[in-house]
Amino acid sequence: MAAHPEVETAFEVPAAAxxxxxxxxxxxxxxxxxxxxxxxxTYWDTPALDLTRAGVSLRHRTGxxxxxxxxxxxxxxxxxxxxxxxxxxxxxxxxxxxxLLALVRARVRDQDVGPxxxxxxxxxxxxxxxxxGGVLAEVADDxxxxxxxxxxxxxxxxxADDGDVARTWRxxxxxxxxxxxxxxxxxxxxxxxxxxxxxxxxxxQRALGDRVPVAAATTPADGTAAEVLRAYLARHVERLLVxxxxxxxxxxxxxxxxxxxxxxVRTALRVLRPVVDSAVSEPVRARLQHAxxxxxxxxxxxxxxxxxAARLAAEPVELxxxxxxxxxxxDREAARAAAMADVVTLxxxxxxxxxxxxxxxxxxxxxxxPRADEPASTVVPRRVRKAWRRVDVRARAxxxxxxxxxxxxxxxxxxxxxxxxxxxxxxxxxxxxx
Numbered sequence: 001m002a003a004h005p006e007v008e009t010a011f012e013v014p015a016a017a018x019x020x021x022x023x024x025x026x027x028x029x030x031x032x033x034x035x036x037x038x039x040x041x042t043y044w045d046t047p048a049l050d051l052t053r054a055g056v057s058l059r060h061r062t063g064x065x066x067x068x069x070x071x072x073x074x075x076x077x078x079x080x081x082x083x084x085x086x087x088x089x090x091x092x093x094x095x096x097x098x099x100l101l102a103l104v105r106a107r108v109r110d111q112d113v114g115p116x117x118x119x120x121x122x123x124x125x126x127x128x129x130x131x132x133g134g135v136l137a138e139v140a141d142d143x144x145x146x147x148x149x150x151x152x153x154x155x156x157x158x159x160a161d162d163g164d165v166a167r168t169w170r171x172x173x174x175x176x177x178x179x180x181x182x183x184x185x186x187x188x189x190x191x192x193x194x195x196x197x198x199x200x201x202x203x204x205q206r207a208l209g210d211r212v213p214v215a216a217a218t219t220p221a222d223g224t225a226a227e228v229l230r231a232y233l234a235r236h237v238e239r240l241l242v243x244x245x246x247x248x249x250x251x252x253x254x255x256x257x258x259x260x261x262x263x264x265v266r267t268a269l270r271v272l273r274p275v276v277d278s279a280v281s282e283p284v285r286a287r288l289q290h291a292x293x294x295x296x297x298x299x300x301x302x303x304x305x306x307x308x309a310a311r312l313a314a315e316p317v318e319l320x321x322x323x324x325x326x327x328x329x330x331d332r333e334a335a336r337a338a339a340m341a342d343v344v345t346l347x348x349x350x351x352x353x354x355x356x357x358x359x360x361x362x363x364x365x366x367x368x369x370p371r372a373d374e375p376a377s378t379v380v381p382r383r384v385r386k387a388w389r390r391v392d393v394r395a396r397a398x399x400x401x402x403x404x405x406x407x408x409x410x411x412x413x414x415x416x417x418x419x420x421x422x423x424x425x426x427x428x429x430x431x432x433x434x
Contacts, residue, residue, distance in 0.1 A: 001099050002088045006072065008175040009081045009188050010203075011196030015170055019141060020194040022128055025186045027136060027179070032127040034141070039063040039121040043204045044096055046111040053213045054107055054241070055084075057204050058096055064123075069093070071100040072202075073245050076257070081176070081184050082200070085245075106244035107360075109353045117207045118147040128179070128187070136179035137187060143170050146207040167207065172196055216363035220429060225275045225379040226372035229268060232426050234363035236264045241356065247295075248347060250340060252302045259295040262288045265359065267422040271383050277367035280358075287355045294346045298339035305332035376430045384427045387420040 023031045041061040045051045051058055057072045068090040075083040089097045096113060124141045145168045174187045192198070205212055216234040220227040240261035246254025266288045269281045308328045312320060346352055366372070371379050394413040401409040 004086055005075060006084045006086045006175065007081045007184065008173055009184060010171050010173045010199045011191050012169060012171050012199050013196045017195045019139065019172065020190045022139065022187060022190055025183065025190065027130055027183060028128045029131045030129050032129055034124040034126045036124045037064050039123055040118065042115045042118045044113045045116045046108055046113055049116065049208065049212050050107050051104060052204055052208060053215055056104060056107065057202060058100060058104065069097055069100055071103060073103065074242060076242060102248060103245040106241050106356055109357050117204060119203055119207055120145045135177040136183055137177055138175050139187065140173040142173060144168060144203060171199065223376055224372065225272065225374050225376040226366050226368055228376040228380060228426065228429050229272050229275050230363065230366040232268050233265060233359065236261045237359045237363050244347065247343060255295055255299050259292055259299050262292045262295065264422050267419050268426055271387050271423040272426065274369050274371040275379065276369045278369060280367050284355055284358055287351060291346060291352060294342050298336055298343050301332050301336035301339055305329060305336065308332065380427050380430045384423045387423040391416045391420050
């Protein structure tokens with residue numbers, strides 16, 4: 001399986017629009033003549049379109065030089081344009097490869113996936129070249145025809161049935177190759193000047209239109225405590241789901257992101273316990289606590305590995321005798337590898353996947369507790385103040401701790417402070433950043 005980052009922007013354009021001259025843009029030495037190809041892609045999803053709703057696309061495509069199965073996942077990197085990571089498997093299988101399905105298991109869980117729409121695209125591509133002849137960006141002129149339902153991947157090349165045509169449109173798609181964000185912005189401005197209208201949705205989102213469920217809102221719809229908690233959960237449950245694929249691939253940053261997301265969700269459910277039905281929230285919190293411990297073992301080993309390496313590098317070279325660096329790295333990397341095996345087991349655990357499904361559902365409909373409908377401006381600050389009072393209690397305990405108790409007391413204070421900090425993030429919606 002191959003993977004690469006994708007940075008692109010797309011613009012809807014009138015049928016008669018002409019692509020502007022891009023040869024005068026900064027860094028562009030010339031524009032290579034266009035090449036044409038017909039692409040036929042069938043997109044797969046759950047019956048509820050969970051992947052498309054999340055900005056994920058899973059497809060089988062014929063035509064072009066990258067035929068096969070593609071999975072595009074939203075990237076955690078910031079910057080201009082739409083950023084995704086594309087995973088490719090060159091296979092003619094009629095169902096999605098297992099290695100791609102594993103990367104979306106957190107969203108698919110125990111559901112089946114099937115074809116939902118087929119897109120036929122007539123594409124002409126121009127390449128923007130730098131002074132050294134390298135490709136900076138590609139500009140694709142696409143005429144797209146959609147066919148609802150799709151069909152099996154091995155039927156993708158069948159002739160179009162006029163009765164099954166759902167929609168057609170033309171768009172220009174700009175994708176960076178070795179160019180930078182400044183070039184992407186410059187091309188975008190030129191395209192807009194030629195009549196292009198920026199389009200945020202992907203091709204499959206546009207093709208499916210209003211069939212795609214609206215993503216859970218990350219801002220409160222009203223001032224109730226339940227709605228403030230729901231919006232907070234929506235933000236951090238999504239971060240947990242986004243991190244899942246990176247965790248499966250062994251990305252240390254993704255492990256960190258997933259661990260922090262579980263902590264934030266746990267804290268919100270604990271601090272605002274009267275807002276949500278505790279009969280269902282407490283088992284979820286317990287499962288998240290277990291997940292946090294498993295993720296933490298992998299994260300801690302990676303942090304220790306890097307910290308030891310940095311401290312060793314700061315030592316005078318004459319004081320470092322023998323293969324100390326290698327032994328430290330090997331030891332901590334072995335601990336990390338063992339912990340990551342436990343992480344992968346966790347991610348495929350049906351109980352954990354069920355909790356993800358529960359949390360995903362709560363981002364749109366929270367099980368309401370006795371104080372759910374009360375004003376957040378009353379409930380939330382009061383509960384957060386209680387969390388900060390626990391910090392004061394732990395700080396006094398640390399001050400009074402004897403020599404043999406200080407490490408445990410310091411750990412308790414750190415946990416209480418972290419919980420209060422996360423609780424304050426919930427309160428920010430109500431009382432503001434200060």
